[in-house]
Amino acid sequence: MKLTFYLGALQALHSRPVPHSRLVLYSRLVFHPRQPLLARPFVTEAEKVASARRELLEKIYEPFAKLDKNSPEYNELATSGRVWEDYWQPGDSDKYGxxxxxxxxxxxxxxxxxxxxxxxxxxxxxxxxxxxxxxxxxxxxxxxxxxxxxxxxxxxxxxxxxxxxxxxxxxxxxxxxxxxxxxxxxxxxxxxxxxxxxxxxxxxxxxxxxxxxxxxxxxxxxxxxxxxxxxxxxxxxxxxxxxxxxxxxxxxxxxxxxxxxxxxxxxxxxxxxxxxxxxxxxxxxxxxxxxxxxxxxxxxxxxxxxxxxxxxxxxxxxxxxxxxxxxxxxxxxxxxxxxxxxxxxxxxxxxxxxxxxxxxxxxxxxxxxxxxxxxxxxxxxxxxxxxxxxxxxxx
CATH class of the missing domain: 1.10.3290.10 (Fido-like domain)
Known part of the structure; x- marks a missing residue:
């Protein structure tokens, strides 16, 4: 399955602390065919978190999946911030309690x-x-x-x-x-x-x-x-x-x-x-x-x-x-x-x-x-x- 998400690929899925930093940066992830996690005999906690994060990213950035990443529509959507914002709606005071x-x-x-x-x-x-x-x-x-x-x-x-x-x-x-x-x-x-x-x-x-x-x-x-x-x-x-x-x-x-x-x-x-x-x-x-x-x-x-x-x-x-x-x-x-x-x-x-x-x-x-x-x-x-x-x- 080809994924054409924003920035060319979704970003890395595991935390890797940088010395002295409070911010953990994620390196790029390239998707390859892989054996489903559930079919493997031993699944680490890090792999479970990585899988959950990947699924969440795919869900959030699904609007990019049908767009050509070199198209004006893709670039306009990417710079609008609407995809992230529409998913999380951080300014919704009712939703967030x-x-x-x-x-x-x-x-x-x-x-x-x-x-x-x-x-x-x-x-x-x-x-x-x-x-x-x-x-x-x-x-x-x-x-x-x-x-x-x-x-x-x-x-x-x-x-x-x-x-x-x-x-x-x-x-x-x-x-x-x-x-x-x-x-x-x-x-x-x-x-x-x-x-x-x-x-x-x-x-x-x-x-x-x-x-x-x-x-x-x-x-x-x-x-x-x-x-x-x-x-x-x-x-x-x-x-x-x-x-x-x-x-x-x-x-x-x-x-x-x-x-x-x-x-x-x-x-x-x-x-x-x-x-x-x-x-x-x-x-x-x-x-x-x-x-x-x-x-x-x-x-x-x-x-x-x-x-x-x-x-x-x-x-x-x-x-x-x-x-x-x-x-x-x-x-x-x-x-x-x-x-x-x-x-x-x-x-x-x-x-x-x-x-x-x-x-x-x-x-x-x-x-x-x-x-x-x-x-x-x-x-x-x-x-x-x-x-x-x-x-x-x-x-």
Missing amino acids: YTRVQQEVASTLLKIDTLKNAMSVPASVVAKQLVNSYAQQSAAIEGNRLNQSESMVIDEQLRSEVFSKTPLGSMSADDIRNLDLPDPSVVLPQADKLQLIELRNHLVASHWISETSPRAQCSSGLDESEVRALSALTMRDLDPHEKNRYPTWCGDPVMLGGYRTNPAGIKSNPLAVFPYPLEVDACMRRFFQWRQRVSEEKELHPVIIACQTVVYFLHIHPFPDGNGRVSRMIMHDYLLRHGYIPIVFTPFSRPEYLRMMMNAQDGRPGEFVSRVVTIQLEWMQTFQLQDMARNSHHE
Whole structure:
């Protein structure tokens, strides 16, 4: 049977970790006649997963099967991103359970909004106090081992050498990606240099978001060029040989801020199917259109939209690396624009977070949304008590 799927052939069907990488790239697979798996006496678990992934890919990309891969129709369909998107429908809030979960947590969301409206100190001020915790936590989810104390040392270096001289609030995302940043190994010489740089980059991005996002109240969030710039900032200086590219462990060379040029997968869920590289541009364009639309419709609560935004973005997985950190920056920004506090997931393990993301992508976002809503409520209550203490002191 001849298969004429997109990109000439479906991509490889087993996870193969790349050193230091959180992204597992798949090499091309060429189909040959083979003995059915069920007819063979010994079938490994990897073969079962490979077979299941192959069947899923064939199902998703079936619209290409009847097209000549050199035809204009084939190329137009490939670059439209519609095949992947029509199959998964990542923006369908009913299908993926967000509408239902919003009803389940409605009373908690009401408490959050009541506390938010009563706060004497706005969330934008609170966010600046949480930058160090937020950035360190977000980096830790991706395996960064630096602790809060070390994060504070890097943050103080940035405040002294950069923020005291640079008005972040008046800078664009492109400006901050090109800032002259200090070497954090100067202040923490015993720590892993790449992890220091990774956390430094996250701190700079988080400070910029805390300064700029509250000025765009109730808007739909960072635009595509800003997200690309934040991705570039997140991954800068992590490859000593290629300053303006994503690290070489991410696959084919890609300039910082560019979308990936390799098929992608994740080791934790080998059956997760992300858009092929030719589809990513169109899928990202509709991601931003979707967020604009649901923000204007106001049928979903902003905290629920922030949750679905993270999962939708990660399902596209647009960049060669750093997608998890950028997804949380998008969430951080969106919450601030709507008057809510950034989410600090502590204590939290990477496997726990990955499980929640995988479940949400499979239409079970309950645990993730519940965590976010609970953390938001706890922070609101914490700052309400601080307000009461300040008022009592003034009396």
